[in-house]
Amino acid sequence: MDQILAYPMRxxxxxxxxxxxxxxxxxxxxxxxxxxxxxAEMATRDRDEALDLVQEAMLRFVRKYRxxxxxxxxxxxxxxxxxxxxxxxxxxxVRGNWLVRLFSHSTEDDEGDVLERVVDTRQPEPARAYxxxxxxxxxxxxxxxLAHRQRQVFVLRIWEGLDTRATADALGITEGSVKTHLxxxxxxxxxxLGDFHENRE
Amino acid sequence: xxTGNDGFARKIAEQLxxxxxxxxxxxxxxxxxMRRRAIExxxxxxxxxxxxxxxxxxxxxxxxxxxxxxxxxxxxxxxxVAATHTVEQAAPVDAQTLDAIDDQGTDEYPIAFEEDLEFYxxxxxxxxxS
Numbered sequence: 001m002d003q004i005l006a007y008p009m010r011x012x013x014x015x016x017x018x019x020x021x022x023x024x025x026x027x028x029x030x031x032x033x034x035x036x037x038x039x040a041e042m043a044t045r046d047r048d049e050a051l052d053l054v055q056e057a058m059l060r061f062v063r064k065y066r067x068x069x070x071x072x073x074x075x076x077x078x079x080x081x082x083x084x085x086x087x088x089x090x091x092x093x094v095r096g097n098w099l100v101r102l103f104s105h106s107t108e109d110d111e112g113d114v115l116e117r118v119v120d121t122r123q124p125e126p127a128r129a130y131x132x133x134x135x136x137x138x139x140x141x142x143x144x145x146l147a148h149r150q151r152q153v154f155v156l157r158i159w160e161g162l163d164t165r166a167t168a169d170a171l172g173i174t175e176g177s178v179k180t181h182l183x184x185x186x187x188x189x190x191x192x193l194g195d196f197h198e199n200r201e
Numbered sequence: 202x203x204t205g206n207d208g209f210a211r212k213i214a215e216q217l218x219x220x221x222x223x224x225x226x227x228x229x230x231x232x233x234x235m236r237r238r239a240i241e242x243x244x245x246x247x248x249x250x251x252x253x254x255x256x257x258x259x260x261x262x263x264x265x266x267x268x269x270x271x272x273x274x275x276x277x278x279x280x281x282v283a284a285t286h287t288v289e290q291a292a293p294v295d296a297q298t299l300d301a302i303d304d305q306g307t308d309e310y311p312i313a314f315e316e317d318l319e320f321y322x323x324x325x326x327x328x329x330x331s
Contacts, residue, residue, distance in 0.1 A: 021243060022240050022243060022244055025239070025240050025243055026236065026240055029236045029239060029240070030236060033232045033235070033236060034221040034222065034224055034229075034232065035217075035218075035221050037221070037224070037228070037232060038217065038220060038221045047228065051228070051231055051232075051235070054232070054235060055235040055238075055239075058235055058236060058238075058239035059238070059239050059242060061239070062239045062240065062242055062243045063242060066243050135216055136216050136219070136220050139213055139216050139217065140220075155217070158210045158211075158213065158214050159213075159214045159217050159218065186209070186210065189209070189213065190209060193209075193213075
């Protein structure tokens with residue numbers, strides 16, 4: 001499972017140390033901002049909220065981690081963004097506007113993490129979304145149907161191209177958990193997007 | 202199995218990448234503005250002497266508030282007045298003396314009543330004896 005290829009590899013985001021810090025930050029943030037927005041948007045289902053989260057993540061990342069080695073920037077940025085998303089979920093829950101369903105069972109190594117088990121229940125069935133709007137809508141619907149941790153692991157490992165260790169660092173979980181979540185995410189996506197997979201293989 | 206997962210995951214990643222690249226120009230502009238603000242923040246170095254200032258200011262305010270709250274207070278003038286007033290109120294005024302004054306047909310005490318209180322008490326005794 002750990003051998004799964006990520007798309008695309010992101011070496012281009014790491015630029016030479018000879019350039020000024022501001023320029024290197026500009027290149028890095030420019031390379032990551034759109035995906036960060038889509039990740040936040042999948043979690044919040046609101047573009048303005050997602051933009052706020054990305055803005056906050058950029059500011060915090062620059063304030064806290066700008067002097068860290070560039071090779072660590074991507075997992076650090078995603079850690080900041082993920083913390084922002086988790087805080088957003090908590091605020092929504094406090095306000096009573098957040099509809100979630102918590103599974104009654106818990107996993108063995110992330111037992112204390114409530115967000116581990118959070119599922120966004122606001123979307124229609126993936127198959128219906130696929131029929132209505134095409135493959136991207138179906139994928140988004142299926143991803144939103146994943147538990148928060150599974151979705152985060154999937155997008156960081158498969159889309160962002162982080163390896164298992166960097167993903168674990170970014171999300172503050174063990175490498176074993178990353179593998180477990182990725183396996184479950186793929187299994188769930190495959191079951192939900194079976195038509196997508198078979199029709200487009 | 203692994204090859205199937207690779208292809209499946211790659212197709213999803215391609216779709217996600219496409220959705221990120223297809224963002225509208227307004228959103229792209231907002232993202233650019235956010236990036237600029239973050240980088241401007243990086244350009245502003247915090248002076249070393251300012252880094253602990255908020256904590257120092259909070260500690261100073263807390264110390265002043267604590268000192269004021271715990272500082273021993275000297276007895277105030279209000280307490281003295283109250284004590285004096287209490288002593289004056291404690292001076293004995295015989296009810297019979299007051300009745301005798303009322304018998305004189307006035308609702309008001311004589312002006313010098315308080316000054317001659319002992320005289321009126323003596324007078325009351327004399328009237329009682331007779």
